[in-house]
Amino acid sequence: MNEVKRQLDQKMGHTKARSEKILQMVEQNKKTQRKKSPKLYYVAFATFAALLAVLLYMNPFETQAPTTSTPTPNESSEQTSLNLKNLFKQDGDVAYFVGMNNEYATFKETTTWLSDNYVKISVDNGAIETRKFYRITADAIYLVFEDMPEMQGNKVITLEYLDTLTPISTLLVADIENTTTINENNVTYPAELNIPLKKFNNVIEITNETENATMSFYYAEHFGLIGQISTFTDGLQIISLLTSINTEPAIELTLPVMNQATHEKEILTFEERIMFDPLSMYHPKFTDTTAIYTTLHQSEEHELGIIEINLPQQFTNLIVVRTGDLVKTISGDFREIVDWKLSPDQKHIAIYSSDGHDWQSEEYYQSDNLEIYHLEQLLEVKTYTDEELNLLHSTILSYHWVDHDTLEYVVPDVEEPSYPKLFVDWMHADNQPTKTLQIKFE
Incomplete structure (x- = not known):
């Protein structure tokens, strides 16, 4: 040996x-x-x-010991013997x-x-x-x-x-x-x-x-x-x-989606691959309603939309800019998009993502996400808060627009926002203090 x-x-x-x-x-x-x-x-x-x-x-x-078994005679179909040499390339x-x-x-x-x-x-x-x-x-x-x-x-x-x-x-x-x-x-x-x-x-x-x-x-x-x-x-x-x-693989970055507005199936093509696996459409559980496309905002040339791909244990949402059947991904997340709100001047949109707040232990805790996009530039806006709080570790209870460039949101009042156990303890406590913060951007 x-x-x-x-x-x-x-x-x-x-x-x-x-x-x-x-x-x-x-x-x-x-x-x-x-x-x-x-x-x-x-x-x-x-x-x-x-x-x-x-x-x-x-x-x-x-x-x-290599073995095989066969069904009972009344279950057997007429035997068709394979040419086993054809089972190789x-x-x-x-x-x-x-x-x-x-x-x-x-x-x-x-x-x-x-x-x-x-x-x-x-x-x-x-x-x-x-x-x-x-x-x-x-x-x-x-x-x-x-x-x-x-x-x-x-x-x-x-x-x-x-x-x-x-x-x-x-x-x-x-x-x-x-x-x-x-x-x-x-x-x-x-x-x-x-x-x-x-x-x-x-x-x-x-x-x-x-x-x-x-x-x-x-x-x-x-x-x-x-x-x-x-x-x-x-x-x-x-x-x-x-x-x-015998040829290098060339996977087209396409995805069949169901348009939520028209209820019709469409084939979208991606300019580049970002948080999107081109094999998703070949997943055994992929159906006509696995990928849903939703329009958020539309202009003369482009539109901002969401593609949600819901496969077992593999949920993904993509924020995309669409021009005809061509899409460009500008952001993506593994959390579900709960809702979105336009700014008073209709120039920005806030998108809230969450996996829900029904976790029972620190092991299953997942934070929420709140992103803002400029509807004319079709880009994610860089934001800052009025205190040092990392939104990626927050549980967002509610949010609303204060003015054109300020978003206000409510979170649990815990000492260390980045520590999941404190959020879980807060969730099961009788007294659940909150605090209100603001997101600003240029």
């Missing part, structure tokens, strides 16, 4: 155990980070998800997967056919490279060898060596229509998956469930792996989807 691999196994256990350990670390890390802002949460989460992404792709179906193909919710969910996959019965799949996610060797028979595809060359030494793998190996696990079987499980993982066929490359209908979906997450892997004939989605217990998903083969 390679010495590096022996040391890795000794420290972290075998692949399945490592995967479960990393999932537990991710889940614990997410609980810890909830008390912080969503932006900080995703930054801290990235480190753990990087390891997760590697381990999930390394061997999602590891088991001691062509020799030399380089496939590009674009990820959502974690930078390491984006990776490059290279397919190398070693013979009619063996194929090597190399994956590079920007952090580490993995390689897996498969044996293809008439009945099944078996994983027979896997490693991380940079960490375990770039061992030369020959066909003679592969012939001596006992399968680690079963990837797919030819009789897919009559198969309900592979390695105790659920099999769905046919399934559908919409990806940037195209929409697939006859997809094989293999789902692996653990205590902390459900991992789904999608395969299509002549394309092999086309997507993988990890769904955590709190609804957060890490998604990787096939975007292109």
Whole structure:
């Protein structure tokens, strides 16, 4: 056994155990980070998800004895045997997967056919490279060898060596229509998956469930792996989807939205990517009403609007300037927009965002946000308060315009506004003192 691999196994256990350990670390890390802002949460989460992404792709179906099961005879359909060689891409193909919710969910996959019965799949996610060797028979595809060359030494793998190996696990079987499980993982066929490359209908979906997450892997004939989605217990998903083969990926920054005023579906194009993931429209939970566009103010040439994207655990609002179907993002937030108010002279607009004030502990506390935009310049206005209070750490109870350039708002009267526990204690106290502050701008 390679010495590096022996040391890795000794420290972290075998692949399945490592995967479960990393999932537990991710889940614990997410609980810890909830008390912080969503932006900080995703930054801290990235480190753990990087390891997760590697381990999930390394061997999602590891088991001691590769097995499959079939439904009872009255549930079986007429058998259609797959040509399993078509479940891989062509020799030399380089496939590009674009990820959502974690930078390491984006990776490059290279397919190398070693013979009619063996194929090597190399994956590079920007952090580490993995390689897996498969044996293809008439009945099944078996994983027979896997490693991380940079960490375990770039061992030369020959066909003679592969012939001596006992399968680690079963990837797919030819009789897919009559198969309900592979390695105790659920099999769905046919399934559908919409990806940037195209929409697939006859997809094989293999789902692996653990205590902390459900991992789904999608395969299509002549394309092999086309997507993988990890769904955590709190609804957060890490998604990787096939975007292109043998050409650099080019994701159009477009988004289908429902216009709240006209109740019609529109396709908007972004000038640049700011707090917007172009894979959002391929999310399994994305529907015609997931992204809502609302006009706030309209002039002869442009309009100021809001795009709200509401996906499980992934709510985002974007303040945009729209010219026809082209939009430019000028601000974004993870909180929901509650309402907005125009200044008396109709030159500014104040937008109030909040996740609500029903939190029961410091862990779930989320501050509110109040931003002001100039309606002629279509820019966010730099503001200052009449005392040193960071609005990003405030709970805003009410607000209103005093005059053209002054906004007044009410907050809990606590000693340290940046300390969430004081807001939570104030929320549950019988006596809830408040204070009134003002926002000014030039």
